[in-house]
Amino acid sequence: MKRLLKRKAAFTAAAVGVALVIMGIISAFTSGRASILTSAAGFVTKPFRLLASSVSGGASSFLGYIRDYDALQAENTALAAEIERLRRENRELEGMRRENEELRVIAGLKETRPSFVFVSAAVTARSTSNWARTLTLDKGSSAGIAAGHSVLSAEGGGCLVGVVAEVSPGWCVVRLVTDSSFAAGAVVYRTAQTAVAEGRFDLMTRGRLGLLRLPSGSDLRIGDLVLTSGAGGVLPPGLPIAAVASVYDEKDGFSLTAELVPAVSPDRLSAVYVVIAYEQVGEP
Amino acid sequence: MSARAAAYAVWALYGALTLFVFLLQLSLFPALLPVRPMWLPLLPLIVAVLEGEWSGLWFGLAAGVLCDTVFFGTGVFYSVALMLLSAAAGRHAGSLFSGKVAACAAICPAGVLLTGLLHFLFCQALPGRAGIAALWLIAAPEAAVTLLSAPLLFLPAWLISRIRPAAKKRAPRVPYRIKRYLRR
Numbered sequence: 438m439k440r441l442l443k444r445k446a447a448f449t450a451a452a453v454g455v456a457l458v459i460m461g462i463i464s465a466f467t468s469g470r471a472s473i474l475t476s477a478a479g480f481v482t483k484p485f486r487l488l489a490s491s492v493s494g495g496a497s498s499f500l501g502y503i504r505d506y507d508a509l510q511a512e513n514t515a516l517a518a519e520i521e522r523l524r525r526e527n528r529e530l531e532g533m534r535r536e537n538e539e540l541r542v543i544a545g546l547k548e549t550r551p552s553f554v555f556v557s558a559a560v561t562a563r564s565t566s567n568w569a570r571t572l573t574l575d576k577g578s579s580a581g582i583a584a585g586h587s588v589l590s591a592e593g594g595g596c597l598v599g600v601v602a603e604v605s606p607g608w609c610v611v612r613l614v615t616d617s618s619f620a621a622g623a624v625v626y627r628t629a630q631t632a633v634a635e636g637r638f639d640l641m642t643r644g645r646l647g648l649l650r651l652p653s654g655s656d657l658r659i660g661d662l663v664l665t666s667g668a669g670g671v672l673p674p675g676l677p678i679a680a681v682a683s684v685y686d687e688k689d690g691f692s693l694t695a696e697l698v699p700a701v702s703p704d705r706l707s708a709v710y711v712v713i714a715y716e717q718v719g720e721p
Numbered sequence: 722m723s724a725r726a727a728a729y730a731v732w733a734l735y736g737a738l739t740l741f742v743f744l745l746q747l748s749l750f751p752a753l754l755p756v757r758p759m760w761l762p763l764l765p766l767i768v769a770v771l772e773g774e775w776s777g778l779w780f781g782l783a784a785g786v787l788c789d790t791v792f793f794g795t796g797v798f799y800s801v802a803l804m805l806l807s808a809a810a811g812r813h814a815g816s817l818f819s820g821k822v823a824a825c826a827a828i829c830p831a832g833v834l835l836t837g838l839l840h841f842l843f844c845q846a847l848p849g850r851a852g853i854a855a856l857w858l859i860a861a862p863e864a865a866v867t868l869l870s871a872p873l874l875f876l877p878a879w880l881i882s883r884i885r886p887a888a889k890k891r892a893p894r895v896p897y898r899i900k901r902y903l904r905r
Contacts (some may be wrong), residue, residue: 506780566792567863638858
């Protein structure tokens with residue numbers, strides 16, 4: 438049995454040897470083409486070669502990275518500085534765009550109200566308490582704002598938003614026209630009827646104010662525009678305050694009260710204009 | 722965690738909670754809610770009940786100063802009122818009630834109602850800004866909304882107070898003479 442196996446092994450070895458010789462002869466005569474053996478070996482080792490190639494590629498790029506580290510770092514620093522410069526320029530341009538828009542609005546207001554001196558301010562906070570309707574602005578006495586100054590919106594050619602109630606150097610609080618403490622002399626635009634526009638708690642909760650102490654039988658229609666009368670010289674005359682929303686008789690039977698809807702909704706305001714000076718009509 | 726580290730952590734978290742409530746009171750509540758809950762004045766009352774009278778007093782003062790900067794036309798009302806009310810709440814919470822939750826459930830509504838009433842009296846009625854009608858037009862809805870939403874504020878404060886390990890019971894103090902006698 439052993440002899441048989443030895444014979445078989447010797448026979449197999451001889452066959453393999455002959456095959457290799459034949460393949461060698463064939464490959465010697467077919468130049469330019471890989472031998473079958475080489476092809477088979479190449480097919481088997483292809484994944485390993487790919488792996489090795491990627492590893493060596495990674496290693497060489499890593500070595501290159503280490504070699505060029507200083508140059509890359511310098512380039513990175515330069516790019517970061519460039520990005521920062523571009524960002525700064527972008528911020529400056531954005532600021533200039535905003536300023537331009539503000540100036541355009543002020544120019545528009547100036548056209549309609551040439552005697553007014555305005556200061557633009559951004560709204561930083563809204564009514565935080567249930568007892569008052571206020572806006573907090575980002576400018577104060579250092580910008581020339583004082584208590585009692587009227588605050589206008591850009592919409593509608595400068596509608597009255599409220600009156601400055603509290604001032605500090607860097608901020609001020611504006612009492613809105615819907616606040617329960619607001620009161621101003623008013624005139625109905627259509628009929629020139631004078632009255633007092635006043636805030637009340639029950640109206641304040643609904644975002645409205647009242648036109649009080651109107652004589653019974655006054656001609657008031659829903660939608661009538663109510664302006665400041667300028668009586669008392671605190672507020673400039675002719676600023677739109679609100680429009681009439683409803684009219685009803687008072688309990689005493691001698692007077693009328695009208696509910697007014699403000700000309701501008703304070704919830705949507707992001708910037709306002711404070712009138713820090715104006716010329717009285719008829720003054721020398 | 723040592724007792725001192727726990728105390729630092731607790732007060733840092735109370736500070737963070739106050740900042741969060743301050744931001745809510747300043748931005749989210751006015752934007753979303755027609756009647757704003759008064760969480761900023763409520764917070765020191767809760768903290769006073771959970772932490773005691775002295776903590777309540779100082780926390781009440783700090784929260785009161787914040788309230789006076791946030792709310793328009795209050796002068797120094799909240800600084801004084803919250804300091805005193807929080808100290809009183811902290812003092813009586815431990816003696817009247819055994820549990821913190823029960824103490825909060827009883828004392829905070831009373832504190833909210835009293836704060837609202839005093840605010841109406843000193844900041845609205847006496848300066849002539851509001852009549853008695855403002856009590857049910859403004860003060861009553863405000864108190865109702867504050868009390869209904871109070872559990873939302875109590876829960877984080879209570880969880881913060883639980884960080885601190887329970888104080889170890891001290892052995893009763895023995896007078897020196899008795900000590901000397903016992904040593905003999």
